[in-house]
Amino acid sequence: MGTTRVPRPIMYQAWSDLTFIHWRYPAAAVQRLLPRGLTAEEFDGDAWVGLVPFAMEGLRVPGVPPPPGSSWFPETNVRTYVRDARGRSGLWFLSLDAGYLPAVVGGRAGYRLPYFWSDMSVRADGDRYVYRSRRRVPGPAGARCDADVELGPPLAGRDGLAEFLTERYRLFTVVAGGLASARVEHRPWPLRHARLTHLDEDVVRAAGLPAPAQEPLVHASAGVRVRIGMWSRR
Structure with a gap:
């Protein structure tokens, strides 16, 4: 996919202790959930849906230290892969659960993303990640x-x-x-093979x-450091 540059980021963050869990889906099942102007992108004849739990770290805007409580919190995304009418590939988020209420409010207000406030935890224990999440509101x-x-x-x-x-540089x-x-x-993901020993979702x-x-x-x-730009209609 190729990396991209964000010369004027409006947000810095890091995504750590992350797992990509993916399933194949018929493109039509995904397409009906997309807005006008986006097409489900296929690989090997199918669309793909990702369940991605991780820990968010160091969330801040340029020139300002992280606000209290934002230095670390869990997040879990449900996402799919799309292309717009100009042929640009990217992410479409179906839901984003976060354990930090200001991030939920900010994500909904600033980027119009479908954030939910949830009771969550992430634990990294050697070669094992443990995630727990229960949605609160809305x-x-x-x-x-729940995933091990x-x-x-x-x-x-x-x-x-x-x-x-994984190498997606536009939302x-x-x-x-x-x-x-x-x-x-962000730099390309340093990926490892992994397997689920437990999943209840x-x-x-x-x-x-x-x-x-x-x-x-x-x-x-283990994660990457991230720079995010302001949304644009261009």
């Missing part, structure tokens, strides 16, 4: 994501599917009824999709 209250992940060896060589699923949103996007900058169904019908593809990463 509903559906109680939507959950066992980390494996680093990925060796190029992996086209892993790059398609799309809808602002005042019109499609907008923001660029995201219904946030994918809460986002409007059928429950996953097959085993997921799983990768993990």
Whole structure:
């Protein structure tokens, strides 16, 4: 996909102790959840949906230290992969659960993203990540994501599917009824193979999709530092 530059970021953050959990979906099942102007992007004949739990660190705006309580909090995203009418690839978020209420308010107000406030935890224990999440507001209250992940060896060589699923440097949103996007900058993900030893979730169904019908593809990463630009209609 290729990295992108964000010369004037309006937000800095780091995503750490992260797991990518992905399932194949028929493109039509994903397309019906997308706004006008976006098309579900396929790999190997299918669209893909990701469940991505992680820890958010160091959230701040330029020139200002992180506000109290924002130095670390959990987040879990349900996302899919899209292309706009100009052929630009990016992310469409179906839901974002966060354990820090100001981030929920800011994400909804500033980027019009579907954030939810949730009771969450992330624990990194050697080669194991443990995630717990229960949604508070807005509903559906109680939507959950509990996952235990066992980390494996680093990925060796190029992996086209892993790059398609993880190397995404643009997010799309809808602002005042019109499609907008923001660029995201970070180094390529340092990925490891991983496997789920436990998964109990219904946030994918809460986002409007059928429950996953097959085993997921799983990768993990220690994380990356991120620069995010302001949304634009261009």
